[in-house]
Amino acid sequence: xxxxxxxxxxxxxxxxxxxxxxxxxxxxxxxxxxxxxxxxxxxxxxxxxxxxxxxxxxxxxxxxxxxxxxxxxxxxxxxxxxxxxxxxxxxxxxxxxxxxxxxxxxxxxxxxxxxxxxxxxxxxxxxxxxxxxxxxxxxxxxxxxxxxxxxxxxxxxxxxxxxxxxxxxxxxxxxxxxxxxxxxx
Amino acid sequence: xxxxxxxxxxxxxxxxxxxxxxxxxxxxxxxxxxxxxxxxxxxxxxxxxxxxxxxxxxxxxxxxxxxxxxxxxxxxxxxxxxxxxxxxxxxxxxxxxxxxxxxxxxxxxxxxxxxxxxxxxxxxxxxxxxxxxxxxxxxxxxxxxxxxxxxxxxxxxxxxxxxxxxxxxxxxxxxxxxxxxxxxxxxxxxxxxxxxxxxxxxxxxxxxxxxxxxxxxxxxxxxxxxxxxxxxxxxxxxxxxxxxxxxxxxxxxxxxxxxxxxxxxxxxxxxxxxxxxxxxxxxxxxxxxxxxxxxxxxxxxxxxxxxxxxxxxxxxxxxxxxxxxxxxxxxxxxxxxxxxxxxxx
Numbered sequence: 391x392x393x394x395x396x397x398x399x400x401x402x403x404x405x406x407x408x409x410x411x412x413x414x415x416x417x418x419x420x421x422x423x424x425x426x427x428x429x430x431x432x433x434x435x436x437x438x439x440x441x442x443x444x445x446x447x448x449x450x451x452x453x454x455x456x457x458x459x460x461x462x463x464x465x466x467x468x469x470x471x472x473x474x475x476x477x478x479x480x481x482x483x484x485x486x487x488x489x490x491x492x493x494x495x496x497x498x499x500x501x502x503x504x505x506x507x508x509x510x511x512x513x514x515x516x517x518x519x520x521x522x523x524x525x526x527x528x529x530x531x532x533x534x535x536x537x538x539x540x541x542x543x544x545x546x547x548x549x550x551x552x553x554x555x556x557x558x559x560x561x562x563x564x565x566x567x568x569x570x571x572x573x574x575x
Numbered sequence: 576x577x578x579x580x581x582x583x584x585x586x587x588x589x590x591x592x593x594x595x596x597x598x599x600x601x602x603x604x605x606x607x608x609x610x611x612x613x614x615x616x617x618x619x620x621x622x623x624x625x626x627x628x629x630x631x632x633x634x635x636x637x638x639x640x641x642x643x644x645x646x647x648x649x650x651x652x653x654x655x656x657x658x659x660x661x662x663x664x665x666x667x668x669x670x671x672x673x674x675x676x677x678x679x680x681x682x683x684x685x686x687x688x689x690x691x692x693x694x695x696x697x698x699x700x701x702x703x704x705x706x707x708x709x710x711x712x713x714x715x716x717x718x719x720x721x722x723x724x725x726x727x728x729x730x731x732x733x734x735x736x737x738x739x740x741x742x743x744x745x746x747x748x749x750x751x752x753x754x755x756x757x758x759x760x761x762x763x764x765x766x767x768x769x770x771x772x773x774x775x776x777x778x779x780x781x782x783x784x785x786x787x788x789x790x791x792x793x794x795x796x797x798x799x800x801x802x803x804x805x806x807x808x809x810x811x812x813x814x815x816x817x818x819x820x821x822x823x824x825x826x827x828x829x830x831x832x833x834x835x836x837x838x839x840x841x842x843x844x845x846x847x848x849x850x851x852x853x854x855x856x857x858x859x860x861x862x863x864x865x866x867x868x869x870x871x872x873x874x875x876x877x878x879x880x881x882x883x884x885x886x887x888x889x890x891x892x893x894x895x896x897x898x899x900x901x902x903x904x905x906x907x908x909x910x911x912x913x914x915x916x917x918x919x920x
Contacts (some may be wrong), residue, residue, distance in 0.1 A: 412895075415706075423629030427622050430594055432632065440705040440750070444896030470633070483594050489612040496615075496622040504626075511630050512745045530635035532629075536596055547598075555592050562627055564816045567813075 398423040410450050414443055414458040420460050420504035421467050427497035428471035428490065432533075438470050445470070462499055468494050502544055506569060514564035525550060587617055591624045636700050636864075676737045691822040691840060694864075698857065699813045699862035704749040707894045709866065710886040714742035715870070718882035739768070742882060745889075751792065751810040753899040767904050770807075776901035783910040786900050809866075816855050827858045827868070836860075837867055851875070852883075865891065 421442055424436040445466050446453075472490065475481060482571055485493065500507065518526070528539045536554070542545045590607040593599040599607065640908045744758040747769075755769035760779075768777040770790040777785045816822075820842030827839040842855040853873025859866050865888070872883040897903045901911075 391871065411891075416651035419630060419633045422632065426595075426629045427625035428756070430625070431597075432628075435629070436687055436703065443705050445891070447893060460709075482597075482599055482882075483608050483611070485611060489618070491722050492615070493611060493618050493622065495616045500622050500626045507626065507634075508630055511634065512625070512791065514633065514912070522634065526631060527635060527744050530631045536598060551593075551598065553598065554670070555588070558592060558624065558627065559588065561631075562623055 406450065410447055414446065414463075417463060417504075419508060420501040421463060423504065424464055424467050424494075424497045425471050428468070428494060428556060429474055429498075430481075432472060436468070439473060441470055457493070460502060460504065463500050468498075472473045503569075506526050510565040510568040511561065511566045513568060516562050517560060517564055518557060522553055522560075525553045527556055529554060576665060582698045589620050595624055595628055636697070643868045672739070682836075691824060692817065693823075694814060694838065694859075695813065695817050695822070695840060695857070697861075698859050698866060699817070702810050705750060705893055706865070707898075708888060709890040709892070709894075710746045710748070710869075711889050712741050712746055713885045713887060714881045714883070714884035717886055718874075718905065720818070741884060746807075746886060747894060747898065748809065749899055751808075751863070753911050755899055755904075756807070769899055769901065771899040778901065778905055778909075783912045784905055785912050785914055787902065787914040796867075802915040809869075812851075812855070812869075812871075813857075815851055816840075816857070820844050820855060821853065825856075827856075862873070 414571055418439065422435055422439050425438045425442075426432065429438065441464070442463065446463055446558050449466070453459070471494070475485075525539060528534045528542070529536070534542070536550050539545075540550045543550065587607075587610055589612065590603055592604055594607050607621075610740040611621060653683055667699065740758045740760045744756055747757075752772035752773075753770060755767065758766045760766055760846040764780040766777070766779045769775065772790060773788075775787050775790050822840055822842050825839040825841050827837045837858045839856045839862045840859075842857075844851060844853050851885035852875075854870075854871070856868070857866065858868035858870075866886070867888045869886040870883070871885075874884070895903060
């Protein structure tokens with residue numbers, strides 16, 4: 391499919407394109423989290439998700455429908471992230487190949503359970519304080535750095551970081567408990 | 576690698592979070608790398624935090640951190656659902672401001688319901704998504720020529736005016752930097768211009784492919800002046816809408832194609848000192864923040880061009896990955912001419 395359709399210009403009536411869109415959009419949070427685990431940079435992860443969409447579309451003809459789409463896509467995502475790391479002159483967290491592979495394995499495991507984890511997060515967000523929500527909104531919605539948030543809120547960077555840290559730990563702890571609790575009948 | 580740690584320490588949590596928030600220095604980065612190499616639990620902990628951060632980005636874009644999520648979306652549904660106290664104060668302030676001509680505009684701005692800005696932010700944020708949007712352009716008002724006639728019907732210096740070939744043109748956007756505009760010219764020729772975010776290009780009929788390092792070079796001249804490509808530079812247009820326009824909600828009809836319930840924001844330009852359309856209408860789906868219709872009214876016409884145009888969403892199906900590169904639009908043997916000048920911006 392992809393070789394013959396790679397020059398497709400209008401895709402509104404193409405069933406393969408619609409299927410690909412549905413699958414990719416549904417898997418995008420998992421791909422994004424996976425890439426972020428390996429590149430540790432949100433803007434790089436944003437770019438890589440776009441690259442991933444292009445690569446997966448080109449190879450979509452080879453995709454076996456019996457296999458989960460996320461599992462298929464994660465293989466490409468892993469290669470993209472490794473390639474990206476190889477091209478960087480300097481990395482804030484330098485990792486050797488075996489560590490990177492092991493980290494990718496841990497991220498794969500979590501990405502495959504992405505739906506459950508995301509659902510757990512939805513429940514846990516209710517436990518945030520107003521202050522934590524405001525800081526998370528600034529950090530993740532407005533994409534502000536810790537320093538920018540501190541400047542705007544007239545607080546120290548340490549104070550803002552502490553709020554972020556408490557929010558992260560609260561959410562992570564809540565998600566772990568939610569995922570560990572038995573499913574109601 | 577060998578596992579040496581069994582429990583994540585507070586120090587490890589700090590290292591992970593500082594690295595993920597871009598705060599870790601070189602020594603901290605090295606210390607974290609060392610722990611990740613040594614401990615499986617550290618890697619799992621790191622993966623948990625990074626995955627959480629990914630979810631938080633997604634959640635933030637979906638309005639998940641609004642103080643009251645139900646109220647956040649209810650406010651989007653009902654523009655009049657701002658608290659009474661705000662509405663009462665608004666009239667009081669507006670009455671007072673009526674005597675203060677200079678202050679009127681800023682006070683009105685201060686009292687605008689914040690959910691309009693929040694909704695507009697959502698739409699702007701959605702431009703970052705790797706989603707393809709396909710629009711058709713409609714010229715709503717070609718603008719009368721100096722004699723009051725319809726300029727679309729007349730040739731000027733042997734060339735048709737821009738309004739003549741914008742109507743019915745198809746515009747494809749990916750994110751906020753890649754576009755392709757396909758036009759059928761009145762003489763039967765086709766013109767396709769686009770940009771992959773790095774290089775812009777233009778192909779007219781069987782002629783050579785012209786390329787430029789300025790991503791918006793070939794949009795020039797379509798409409799007038801600085802706002803010559805408002806629909807190609809959607810992010811700029813929407814950021815201007817946020818900065819220079821007074822916003823109000825309106826209720827557009829549902830999209831007849833998708834039956835999506837749309838929300839409408841109408842912006843009126845504060846001042847003639849700032850260029851751009853006099854009025855902008857934004858129709859969007861609050862569930863996805865995708866733009867279904869964008870109407871630009873009262874466009875600057877110093878250099879001709881239509882007075883009002885609309886972009887109407889026809890499809891958001893993904894296009895081929897290489898669609899925004901010129902190579903996808905012509906045979907490999909076509910001559911390519913690189914332009915050396917760039918438009919001042």
